[in-house]
Amino acid sequence: MQFQALPFLRVKPTMLSAEHRTIVKATVPLLESGGEALTTHFYKMLLSEHPEVQPLFNQTNQASGAQQRALANGVLMYARHIDELEQLGGLVSQIVNKHVSLQILPEHYPLVGGCLLRSIREVLGTEIATDAVIEAWAAAYGQLADILIAAEANIYDEKANAPGGWRGARRFTVARKVRESEEITSFYLRPEDGKALLEFHPGQYIGLRVVIDGREMRRNYSLSAAASSHEYRISVKREPNGTVSKYLHDSIAEGGMLELFPPAGDFTLELSERPLVLISGGVGITPTLAMLETALKANRPVHFIHAARHGGVHAFRDWIDGLVARHPQLKRFYCYAEQRDSDPAADAIGMLDRDLLARWLPASRDIDVYFLGPLPFMKAVKCHLLELGVPGKQSRYEFFGPATALD
Template identity: 45%
Template sequence: MLSEKMIAIIKSTVPVLEVHGTAITKRFYQLLFASHPELLNVFNHANQRQGKQQAALANAVYAAALYIDKLETILPAVKQIAHKHRSLGITADQYPIVGQNLLQAIKEVLGDAATEEILGAWAEAYGVIAGVFIQVEAEMYKEAEEQQGGWAGYRAFRVERKVRESSVISSFYLVPEDGGAIASFKPGQYVSVKMDIPGEANTHIRQYSLSDAPGKPYYRISVKKEEAHHGDPAGVASVYLHEQVKEGDMLLLSAPAGDFALDLEDSRPVVFISGGVGVTPMVSMLNTLVDLKSERTIAFIHAAHNDEVHALKQQVEDTVKQAQHAKAYWCYSNPVAPDAGDFHKEGYIDLPWLQEILPSKEAVYYFCGPAPFMAHINQLLLEWGVASEDIHYEFFGPKGSLEEEAEKAAG
């Protein structure tokens, strides 16, 4: 436990971290990769280039400082990050390396303001926080390995089928090469896929949501091919999966992970809202409810540019027909044929339309998609008066803030 004095010192750094947090984490990653280049095999290079990882870590450090005397407050965030760490294979012996480089980054960025007293307090605080992560992750590693069909580390899976779902998304049906059982998962969770890509110096690991219900003899991931866009390069991993991986090839998978999951104990009406490739965890949730013959009222709402890029559309329509109280709605921002009648709304999801198609706001909501899309949906639901505890969403990539996305959109 930290002393009152140490807690006071850490809290005194909160305003500084609010201003310099991203500069500190940017320098941290520079130091980390210079001293331990092997860790380049773990981190997503695209997120590094775009500054997403640095921003996410800055937010985490800021929250840790703000709630250093009430670490239970940030336990949900700890568990979310711990799921990612377990999926990536982060180990306890890597935490001292992170701590050393983080303290060095604080010292370099803050200069004379980083007194020995402040650095000493942060060193002690980091030890406490790291201990929480290590304990939580140890339990997750044990559970992943010891559950029925579970395993440690990465396991070889064969691409049994590769199916083109739209002009930009393909599904991969993956079965274990060893022929053994596979672990169940919670609808909404993801797997990490580890790839050694020809021509790439480092291993690439990416998380992909499982896009079918648990209980099948396979895992299914549905991957969007990320083309070069607005100055950002094409996605190395997604292009590799689309252009080079074929049926019969092997991929290495970690056991399913993630804290974004459908609550199967809840019997209230449920609304799934997705944008683009964010449809993947929503389909897993929908398929699960239908497989379980749930009597819940289900609304499945998906937004896409048009029919050409709308993945899993027919599957969702067929699945909805099997349920007693389920409906699907499509919203296209740029329909190829506006008079084709294969969608329900042209433009963007708005509150009047939600109020028109949903019988009531009294439901539990799950949504996923690009960050600006999620910020928009979150704002609509709150404006409608939906309780925040009934709103659940998943970020693809480093944890972000919907409030920050809303601010960006505003201006």
């Protein structure tokens, strides 16, 4: 993709040169101190001038600032490693998969690039954001756009050409709607055309497109059951301020129709002979369910650890307990923040702290751990695992919202 020249800057797109890299890296201190202000300005500009991209963004994440912080961190990481993009690790894969799940297309990139460059100039001012700085960032953005567009095109083609695959939106019927807890409801989705379904990896998610009061919105939801030849399952928490989650809970009944994009995501269960530990908090349980099913089919030892506010919001407890009764290699542990009189007993009351994890993890720390849940929960779990001797490279996690730092 060629980056479109911006007339107001009179800068022509050029290849990323050594000088450009030097200039981009020199902006790192500015991004560290003012990156969030820059991205806040950017999103305000982008969404006001290009309303057609609004469905691609979760307004709740915009209001909380999570989206702005995630973009600021991503831009900062890219600037730091402009000479050695391999150091970005899994960040590029995370971005690509999120883009694929929401159907980001090549024509979106010039819109983003134009607003980003204008924001750099308007926020930093012309004394700092000189023509040379803008030219360097135009070239840097062009390079990044080329990388992402090519990677996304490969995935779109791969999913379209795979058995049961498709491109864009596909209509699904809600075959069943099952209440799993006081907050979480499962939706069993079958393709309206009756044709085969694309297989997915345990831990992946689908993109969902809905129109509510005339407004298109797109969201990601984890696939909460192992791959099936005829249906997908998502399990959705009703969020107090969640426009789409409330719509699904309140307005979509059995027999209703939803539009889905193909499965995506790189937080997936890897083949291994090591014991598996799945740790979840709240609705973070959903992707671990497909992982659990798959691991048990391979006869892999599993420790399943789940934390919930109380028993009323603990989804899938009966199903997991049934698996425990049938699979001696599965051990499960539940921690509730509070124990209500009407709730079934938990293994511990309070927070999932270091001492509980020390008791509930396998004796050997040579294990594979997958964890996710609310951000404070994830920060604590990551810290506890490292203190308990679990190798960092054998711990993996996913964010339900925009990615952030757990350090």
